[in-house]
Amino acid sequence: MKARIALPILGAALLAACASQPRPLQGTFNEITPRDAAASDVTGATVRWGGRIVGVEPHTNRTCFEMMSTQLSDYGRPYWASDDVGGRFIACRTGFYDPALFEKNREVTFTGRIDGYENRRIGEYDYRFPRVEADVVYLWPAREYVDVVTRPAPWPWWGWW
Incomplete structure (x- = not known):
């Protein structure tokens, strides 16, 4: 009798273990959004932020x-539940990340520490960007969108035979 109860519980636990965040994105992070960070000084806070790439700037090193930030799913992947974004941020990491691969609108999740702020313009608007010194740059696979076309049965009686 105990095996009947234990086996489904064990199976559910194993499935739940498979449905977790990628290992590089695991950890404990502050529950601060980029919008919150831009409004106050939280330098030194460790964060896991993600969203869509607006631009990539390769420098010497x-x-x-x-x-453009948004909420993260339980897996750490950005998801777009509405048009309400969580603000903007800048994330920097040592090394070269090719702008041809890290192109505009690709989804990326970063983990790291807020190491300061940069003032930049978005159009004519002055915006205060929190800047993250990233430990992890996690580029998500491009989402595949499929159009599903359904056809009605050619005749309502078709298939009754």
Whole structure:
């Protein structure tokens, strides 16, 4: 009798273990959004932020990403439940990240520490960007969108025979 109860519980636990965040994105992070960070000084806070790439800036020894932030799913992947974005941020990491691969609108999740702020313009608007010194740059696979076309049965009686 105990085996009947234990086996389904064990199976559910194993499935739940498979449905977790990618290992590089695991950890404990502050629950601060980029919008919150821009409004106050939280330098030194460790964060896991993600969103869509607005621009990529390769420098001599590092690459910086300008990001439009959104919420993250339980897996750490950005998801777009509405048009309400969580602000913008800049994430920088040592090394070269090719702008041809890290192109505009690709989804990326970063983990790291807020190491300061940069003032930049978005159009004519002055915006205060929190800047993350990233430990992890996690580029998500491009989402595949499929159009599903359904056809009605050629005759309502078809298939009754």
